[in-house]
Structures are given as structure tokens and as C-alpha cells.
Amino acid sequence: MSSETLREGPKRVLSKAPLVLVLAQIRFSPLMAMGDYISKIQDALRRSGYPINNTAQVQEISFGAQSAPKSSVMWRWEFLSKERTYGVVVNEGFVVVQTSAYTDFDEFHERIVQAAEIISNVVGGLLVTRIGLRYVDLIRPQESDSWDQYVQPGLHGFIGQHYVEPPLQLHQASGATTVGQMHVRLIQNRDGIFLPPDLATDTLTFPLQPELKPNELLTIVDMDHFTEMSVDFDQMAVRQLLWQLKNVAHKTFMEELVTPHALKVWE
Numbered sequence: 001m002s003s004e005t006l007r008e009g010p011k012r013v014l015s016k017a018p019l020v021l022v023l024a025q026i027r028f029s030p031l032m033a034m035g036d037y038i039s040k041i042q043d044a045l046r047r048s049g050y051p052i053n054n055t056a057q058v059q060e061i062s063f064g065a066q067s068a069p070k071s072s073v074m075w076r077w078e079f080l081s082k083e084r085t086y087g088v089v090v091n092e093g094f095v096v097v098q099t100s101a102y103t104d105f106d107e108f109h110e111r112i113v114q115a116a117e118i119i120s121n122v123v124g125g126l127l128v129t130r131i132g133l134r135y136v137d138l139i140r141p142q143e144s145d146s147w148d149q150y151v152q153p154g155l156h157g158f159i160g161q162h163y164v165e166p167p168l169q170l171h172q173a174s175g176a177t178t179v180g181q182m183h184v185r186l187i188q189n190r191d192g193i194f195l196p197p198d199l200a201t202d203t204l205t206f207p208l209q210p211e212l213k214p215n216e217l218l219t220i221v222d223m224d225h226f227t228e229m230s231v232d233f234d235q236m237a238v239r240q241l242l243w244q245l246k247n248v249a250h251k252t253f254m255e256e257l258v259t260p261h262a263l264k265v266w267e
Helices: 034-047 105-123 236-257 260-266
Strands: 019-028 056-064 066-082 086-090 093-098 125-138 168-177 181-189 217-233
Touching: 019 105, 034 086, 034 105, 034 260, 093 105, 105 236, 125 236, 168 260, 181 236, 217 236
Parallel strands: none
Antiparallel strands: 019 093, 019 125, 056 066, 066 086, 086 093, 125 217, 168 181, 181 217
């Protein structure tokens, strides 16, 4: 199937799109022997456009309902493009493809499928348990505008009459879609942070990273759309599901989250 067949509605490109980070994650049943396969995976990814090896060990803390927190050290295998605008992250239970230079979904989804197929070919098959897309948009109004002119009233939150200055907003909507589950978060800060805390990265470069003003109000819209399953990896099935997730997320953003004024500014 072609992209035009899988895309719902006409392709629309915003020349001043507020996207700062897009990522896709494919989770699979954890492979305890992933370390034995990683050299072959790295070599295939290197030849596919990810020559920079940024592998490191990271500490993870797990919390049990009736037990003390447990700390463990795990490998985080990360491979980057020469420009450091695309990255592939692998661990024992997932592969993530992320980019700070998103152009369109046609290219992005090809990279996701390619990375997952490389891993599947090397390890001899994957049992896929979850596929998700996540979009992070940074809303910075024009000088004469306010942030709430760019998002629909449902995202304006509580204002209150007794605050000395408008309060920072932090809220989330979660629910089922026709494809899976979707979380929509709005996060504001005046600390120069333009990514959600769990996505902070010092490995990717951001070509369009804004020159932020002191105490500037930053509004982050974070969309996470995913489906859970338990199926053997199949390239065509992954392609179709990624497009389904993208189509719903795209319509939600364009038609229900942001305003016509915002789209006109970003056109």
C-alpha cells in the first residue's frame, strides 16, 4: 500500500509548524540476550544512516506496591545520524526512533519500520506488544497574541481571579480512540524547558531550537497515541497501524486542539 492510500484526507504541511520532537516506539517482549545481538544491529543501523554510537549505561528505579524501590543498571544503545537530528534507541524491550527535524510522516514512518525490521532480522523475530507515536509541539505566540489564542478553550484550564499573575497550566486528557489510547497533555513553564521532563535529551541537536527570552511563557502540547497488542512482527501490519495512529492524531491536533488562528500563523 502507498502512503497516499493509507493517508486519510489531503496532505497538509505547515511551513512554520511548532513541532520540536517526534518519536515512535515499538515495544516487544523483552530479550534478555539483546546484548549478544547489538553489534550486528549497530552495524546494520550504521549502514542505514546512523553512524554515531552514543551507547551508555543508565540507572532505572522500579517501584513495587509492597516492596522497597529497586535500582538496576541497564544498557541504553543509542545511534545517531551525522547531524544528530535523528536517533534510534534500543534496549531489551523496545526500539525508539526520534527526530528533531521532522519533515513529513512518509519519511518518518519508513525509518521506524526500517529500524524495527533490522532488529527483527537480527534476533530472528519479535513479539510486538505496543506501538505508539508521540508529538511534542512548542507554542510561542506572536508578539501581539496570547497563548490561549492558539489552543481550543478545552485546553485553557483554570485561570482564577486571585492569582497575582496568570497561573501556569498543567493538565491531561486520556481516553480510548478508534485505534488505541491517546493522552493529550498541556504543560507550561517559564524555565526555558521546551520538552516534557521524561523526554529531555542532550544527544539530539535541535536545528530550530528557539532563542528563548528570560521568563518567557512556553506552552508545550504533548500528544501520545498508542496501541497495545501481542503479535509477531509484520512489516505491512506495522506500516498500516502507524498510519492509523498518525491519521487520528493529525485530525485531533488540526481540528480539535489548535485554533484556526494558530493554523493561519503556522501555514
